[in-house]
Amino acid sequence: MTLWHPDPALIRRPAYQSLADQFARAIHDGRLANGTRLPTHRRLADDLKLSVQTVSRAYEELIRRGLISGEIGRGSFVQTQRREPEPPYLPERLGEVIDLSILKPVCEPMHLERMKQALGWLAENLPSSSALSFRPNMVFPRHRAVAVEWLKLCGLDASAQNISLTNGATAGMTVALMSVAPPGSTVATEAIGHHTLVPLARYLGFNLQGLPIDGNGLIPEALDEACRLSDIRAVFVQPSVINPTATLMDAERREQIAAVARKHDIAIIENDVLGPLVEDRPPPVAAFAPERTLYVTSFTKITVPGLRIGYLAAPDRYVAAVANRHLVSNWMATPLVAEIATKWVTDGTAMELVRWQRAALRRRQDIAGEVLAGVDYRARRDGLHIWLQLPADRSEESFVAQARLQGVAIAPGTSFRISDTPWHPAVRISLGSTTEGELRAGLGVVTKLLLGDPEHLLLAI
Template sequence: MTLWRPDPTTLRRPAYLSLAEQIARAIADGKLESGARLQTHRQMADDLRLSVQTVSRAYEELIRRNLISGETGRGTFVRSLRREPDPPYLPERLGEVIDLSILKPICEPLHLDRMKKALGWLAENLPASSALSFRPNVVFPRHRAIAVDWLRTCGLDVSATNVSLTNGATAAMTVALMSVAPPGSKVATEGIGHHTLTPLASYLGLNLEGLAIDDQGIIPEALDACCRESGIRAVFVQPSVINPMATLMGIERRAAIVEIARRHDIAIIESDILGPLVEDRPPPIASLAPERTLYFTSFTKIVVPGLRIGYLVAPDRYVAAVANRHLVSNWMATPIIAEIATRWVSDGTALELVNWQREALRTRHATAAEVLSGIPFLSHPQSLHIWLPLTGERTEEAFVAHARLQGVAIATGTSFRISNHPWHPAVRISLGSTTEAELRSGLGVVANLLRGDLEHLLLAI
């Protein structure tokens, strides 16, 4: 039996979650080692003067997080530390938690109503090829032609033969990486970037190089030095607001990135999953360097989450590679979802919902500015989130845990950290993942925590 015991004086309401967080921190800090046996529910309840039900709920929460396991007849034990990275968001939403951790568009009943109507239309109009064919070239010619129209709203003028339909942005990103970077090669990206890119690169046998960034994204000199010193095959960029710090890369910076990529003959992978949502943005990098840029966009973050479909545009020299790698990793996009996307692009529903999202985000950003008044944070009028640097001496993990104890889930900044450059603790907060009222309440919790830190610092001076 381990000698470590929870401290009853630090428990806060809800007690089960506070206890679970305390045990989780002890596991993370090594105070509870892998294989350590925890007290029985009754023993811990007696020691902490809690109900057995409260301790049971805490253990259930830790089991859900895969930190402990119960073995019938033997007890409850700390699991071996996981080597897989944790996502920055809650894997599932608990009833008591205001979840500002997962990046989602704002959704209201109208979105569900539109999907229901689309499925009703589809029941009467589903083409035989979408239900019966295995061949992408049989299913998707019409969809590719309509995709060209949508890509034009994104700032690209491309041929349908260069477009592949994918099951959203993650599938497109995977295929793009597989197409330009063989196992063992190196890919450069922003030092604070896409949270799934690091594990994905690992699974594909790629080496990631996180580059220095500023308020426009990758610093050109850092990319040039990386190309000269490291022999990279591609650079992955998120130039339009979807990146964690919600930065928008200007046209001169985009042109500089293109010039360096051409000089060193590397591919560019451009993630533009917000597409036409972002107003007054510069043209995509793909429009400046169509001969070497693999560009992708999707509908899940700007139209409705269930519309899991995306468009991947590849230069002529990569078209065959993209088709083959898409076949082995996905075979093809889901035809039924593609039918809905094609209809919505054709009849204007997709753009209507994008415009709705833009206006709804204005309200959410106004709420954030009001509740966090006087607290510095980074955002963009069309970003789905804000990036909030932390003050005081509190770590990201402690701040996120403290917010969670008060019923609010947010994402640690280090979940998006790719480089080893100097780091300032921060958190990412989603603006669209819940209702307006819950957002205001959740931001209020964050503001109170931060203002408490500031007050503590002033008293210490």
């Protein structure tokens, strides 16, 4: 039985964060073993001369970090053996399952043919530097210059020296977070956000704070309050439809987020993987706060999934940090894929595929509107998915499981939950991962389940 106890002399403001950090260090150092029962909130508050609310927030922070678990009626326990989070998508498509869980663009034989043609061109035109060099500065200057032109299509003016090529958006956002959020710091984000942020925060050692959202995205006042009460170092946002709720943040809200970030001198990480796919959208948040925004975009969800290449544009103050973190985590983007992306941007193929994708997605949004007629859901005309809130009396887990039993895979909304605030059950449904016929059939199953008797569905499971 451990005798370790938090030291009140080491508690700094904000107190709950400092207390949580003490517990985290004790757990990591082995001074608190797995399964150890922690003091009750009131007892620890009395011992440390803190409020019960402060201790409760510290325990909630430790739960969010995956270091302890709270069991109603039993107490709080150290939990060092963590289960890996489940992905929101079906890991492998089996049998005749209609997979509406994974977010991907519409693909037809034409896309494979374009890639084959590009690989044939590459075989004849491959520069020696892309095949033989280990030095990023020997490979990528030409690609960065082309990236400048693509970012203009995304609504952003950036200098070639400020752009890093990455192996897609995931690598870009990871490098961006490593560059602005050292271990122990806190990153704010939308309460319903990117599904990899929670495990990524755990792996990189920073804290994640989910903030309230509305129909226009992250609420600026919530970010301002969080910055006043906590040591927020950065805010991660997905303002342009790629977020789970398919929200397109308007220009005024983007400007307000930029103003709050500037007021508190925090970094902004903007995930904009759909780029020019979303027509008539406002300028990126990066355009309102270019001096502090790390902007991430890529080609995988708007052209061909196999074109795993992206751009990370960083302001001057972060360029060196981005370069160093990218070197140690990836060394450099894959040169052969970069060659294809640069060719496609230069000869217009990339934008041609974007326009094709936009038209295909609009047809599928029409299918969704037809099959889900009378059902309230959130979507955007150029989006890859819809966000469907379930009736309050419906179990999200049961609904997803029943759909799976009927041959349709959908993503549970809780996979995207960042905040511990009250939750309304919902599901995310991808529109691009199947044929139009399969999509229609899959949405038909969802509609029947939605209009069915929830008690009957529960018994069926």
